[in-house]
Amino acid sequence: MTEITRSQLALRNGRDKETVWIAYKGEVYDVTASRLWRTGNHYEHWAGQDLTDELKDAPHTAEVFRKFKVIGKLV
């Protein structure tokens, strides 16, 4: 699987590039197609980083990732 570094991930925050990526449990998801992540911001959470620890603040489970493609693993 493609290896994605933290600096590559950091650029995909919806601002520096239009692409929006999120890392969760070591996998990087492309959520660019999501209306809820447009501009990289989602209820005070920011894309372009590892949000594993922040999922506990969400009113939903990791099921929300199911419809998105894993594009690589965070190294």
Ligand code: HEM
């Ligand atoms: C206060 C924190 C948060 C709130 C209020 C929130 C709220 C929501 C709501 C209302 C939805 C759509 C309904 C649903 O699927 O349940 C959603 C979807 C989603 N959330 Fe969150 N969320 C929060 C934090 C997070 C965090 C920390 C992550 C990542 C670890 C995350 C990732 C997602 C994803 C990937 C979706 C699916 C988007 C889509 O289907 O287009 N959320 N969130």
